[in-house]
C-alpha cells in the first residue's frame with residue numbers, strides 16, 4: 001500500500017528522485033515559495049479565493065463525458081473523457097497558473113515570468129497575470145513560436161512580452177534555461193510560474209497539488225454516473241502535470257490501473273522521440289533528478305514529437321517514483337498514432353483534441369477493443385486542438 005501523502009519528503013525527494021539542484025542564488029526564493037505555499041494551503045481565505053476563481057473564471061468543474069460513439073466504434077470498454085479541454089484558455093494549465101498567481105501576490109511579487117512549449121502554459125500565465133494586473137514575460141523557443149503562432153498572438157493580446165529563445169534546439173528545454181536565468185537576476189521582484197510537475201522542489205509538489213482537482217472531480221463524477229470506480233485511467237505525459245493531477249486521487253485504489261502515455265515521435269530511435277522511459281536513464285536536468293534522455297557522456301539528447309507540449313527530455317520526478325513502485329505504468333504513442341487519434345476523435349465525437357491529448361486517445365484506441373464491454377476507461381482530455389489545427393492541416397489536408 002502506497003502512502004500517497006509521504007512524497008515528497010521534507011527535502012523535496014520522491015524516493016531517489018526530485019530534490020533541489022539549483023544555483024545558490026535561487027535557494028532563498030525556493031524556500032520562500034515553499035513557506036508561502038504551506039501557509040496558503042492552511043489559510044481558508046486562500047482556498048476560497050482559489051475555489052471561486054476555478055469555478056467562475058476557469059470553468060470548473062469540467063464535465064466527465066461518456067464518449068458514446070467512440071465506445072461503439074471500438075466495440076470494447078466504455079470510454080469516458082475528462083473534459084479539461086473545456087477550461088478557460090483551452091487546457092488544464094490554467095489550474096496551476098491561477099494557483100501560482102495567488103502565491104505570487106501573497107509574496108508581494110510584481111513581475112511574472114514563465115517558459116512555454118506549445119504555448120498553452122504561456123497563454124494560461126499571461127491570462128492569470130492580466131487578471132491580476134501583473135507584468136508578464138514569457139520565454140518560448142523560436143521553433144515552438146513558429147509551430148504555435150496562434151498562441152504567440154494570444155499571449156501578446158493578453159499583454160505579455162514573448163521572448164524568442166534561439167539557443168540549442170530552440171524548444172522547451174532552452175526556454176526553461178532562459179526563464180531560470182531571468183529569475184536568478186530578478187528574483188526579488190519576480191515569481192517564476194513553472195508550468196509542469198518538473199524542476200526543483202517545491203515546484204513538482206505545488207504544480208501537482210494545483211492539478212489534483214482533476215482527479216478529485218473525476219472520482220466523484222464516475223461514482224455518481226456508474227456507482228463504481230473505473231478500471232483504467234489514461235493520460236499523456238510531457239512533464240507530467242495533467243497526468244499526476246488526474247491520477248492522484250486514485251493512487252490508493254489499487255484496482256484502478258493508471259497509464260501514462262509518452263511521445264513516441266517517429267519511433268524509439270535516439271533523437272527521434274521524447275519517451276523518457278524508453279531508453280532513458282537517471283540524471284539531473286533543470287533542478288531535479290529524474291529519468292531523462294541523455295547519451296553515454298550525460299549530454300541531453302535531441303527529442304522529437306509532433307506535439308510541442310510533450311517534446312521535453314525529462315519527466316517529472318514523481319512519475320519516476322511511481323514507475324519504480326509499479327503503481328503507474330508507461331507506454332508511448334507515435335506521431336502517426338496521435339495524428340490518427342486526432343482525426344478519429346474529431347470525426348467520431350465532434351471534439352478536436354490537442355495533439356498532446358491525442359496521445360492518450362491513441363492509447364485508448366489501442367486497448368479498448370480487447371477489453372470487456374462492462375469495463376470503464378477514462379482518458380484525460382488535457383486540452384483542445386485549436387492551437388494545432390494549422391499545423392495538422394499542413395500535414396494531413
Ligand SMILES: *Cc1c(COP(=O)(O)O)cnc(C)c1O
Nearest residue numbers: 120238239240241242356382383
Ligand atoms: C502542456 C500540455 C501537456 C503536457 O504537459 P503535462 O505537464 O505533461 O501535462 C499535455 N496536454 C496539453 C493540452 C498541454 O497543453
